[in-house]
Amino acid sequence: MTIATYHCPICGSNFSAAQPLWRCSCGGPLDLAPGPGLNRHDIVATEASLWRYAAALAVRDTPRVSLGEGWTPLLQRDWAGIPVWFKLESQMPTGSFKDRGTALMVNHLIEIGTGPIHEDSSGNAGASLATYAAAAGIPCRIYVPASAPRAKLTQIAAAGAELRPVAGPREAVSNAALAAAGESFYASHNWHPYFIEGTQTLAFELWEQLGFRAPDNVLVPTGYGSNILGLERGFAALMRGGEISRGPRLYAVQAANCAAFAAAWSAGMEALAPFAAGPTLADGIATQRPVRPKSVLRALRQSQGGVVAVSEDEIVAALRALGRLGLFVEPTAATAGAALSRLLQQRRVTPEQMTVVVLTGHGLKAAERIADLFALGSAEASRAEDGKA
Ligand SMILES: [Zn+2]
Incomplete structure (x- = not known):
């Protein structure tokens, strides 16, 4: 692939991606120009990582660094009696979805020698x-x-x-x-355009693992929105490749205690609206100033999805319910399960639709905090209790 181009949506400048940039000279975030698109015949079926889609990714060479990121499990489980797909981004090399973006960004930075x-x-x-x-x-x-x-x-x-x-x-x-x-x-994951180039592979995997079909709904825990923008980019690449005619409805899930996108959404704004932020268990999405608010809000609108803000109690309930399905995730990821319950109650998501819940991070990331939530004592204290009984 030839060297990609960055475009600034604010001032209109273009740059070669060979330049070591993380944002535009005007201070705005840069977008990577669209790639060639993805068709099923481009897939390297023997590659059990996101690099099976290398033909659609803006890197020149085969990756210099890979830890086997991507190609995470997609499991069907019942949620409130309805079959739903759970995408286990928690099974990445470092236990969170970030490895998709990091792998692309680091390989690009190696190519340009930063x-x-x-x-x-x-x-x-x-x-x-x-x-x-x-x-x-x-x-x-x-x-x-x-x-x-x-x-x-x-x-x-x-x-x-x-x-x-x-x-x-x-x-x-x-x-x-x-x-x-x-x-x-x-090398900012929130600013660097190659991070979103990596997160788009989530769309490719969902499409391939669902039998070369786009789902109807995708629910994603959202702080800065790199997964929302990656999903938009990935499903657009599949449309350019002639594989699908439409993408899924994208739902950004936030903790109500810190919900920048929910505030803008409910105010009908195209950019951020003022909002009050408090503490939340969902530390991974407690973002007060997202870098690409207009792009994320536009992606949600164009997909005909929306924003769901869930309470701390709903997060804890979802964390417990997920655990009982064998899905041990961090509270940030559990927000997506809470949002699913809400959307099902509101009939915005219906049983006949194909719905994906993205579980972004592993429970071991937050084991101490989850132990506090479940009011677990230490093992020694438990043994002492057992001795008394
Ligand atoms: Zn600019």
Whole structure:
């Protein structure tokens, strides 16, 4: 494939993707030009990873770094008596969907030779980038909120990345990473266009695993919206490839306590509306300032889907229900199960439709927090209790 092009939707500038850019000179986010599209005959069927779709991806060579990302299981389970498909993005190499975007971004950065990288993350993206940087032998520094779950920080440290905890609000973490942009390349999963190039492979997999069909509805936990934009991009590529005539309705799922898109959606706005943010169990989607709000809202509207904001109680109930189906996920991912219950009650999702719930992160990512929710004591305390009985 020839070198791809970046386009800025704000000022209209175009750039070669060979330039080490993470945003436009005007400060806006860059979009990667559409690729050639995907047809089933392009698939490398022997490749059990997202690289089975390499023909549709904007990389020049075969990947230099892969940990077997993608090609995650798609399981059918009953939810409120209705068959639903669960996409286990929790089964990625680092336990979250981020590996799709990270794999494409890191391979692109190797191709253009950016050298050391850094990033800011509430956890999963940082763990993913640290891991792929380790596999690629690239020095990596991750700025994290001092309050991020321990398991996520442990993953970053285990990969040998330099860990920089930042106190204060999430924005302070981003500002620290921005300030370091002169020292090393800012490989931001929220800004870099290649991250969305990777998340589009979720659409390819759903289509292939459902027998070369697009589902009717896809429910996705949403913070910045990289999965929404990836799904839009991927299903558009399948339309260009002549494989499908329409994409699914896309539902962005948010925690009601921190719901930037839900606020804009209910106000009928095309960009962000003011909203109040509080604490939520869904730490992975507690985003106050998404980078591409207009694009995400447009994608939701054009798909004829919407935004669902769920309460903390609904998240806990869904977490328990998923666990009993053998689906141990982090509270952030459980929001999608809660949204499914809501959409079924409202008959916006109906039993005869093909519905996919995207489970974005593994339960082990948040094991300590889930233990608190389930009011589990330590094993020693339990044994002491047993001894008394
Ligand atoms: Zn621009």
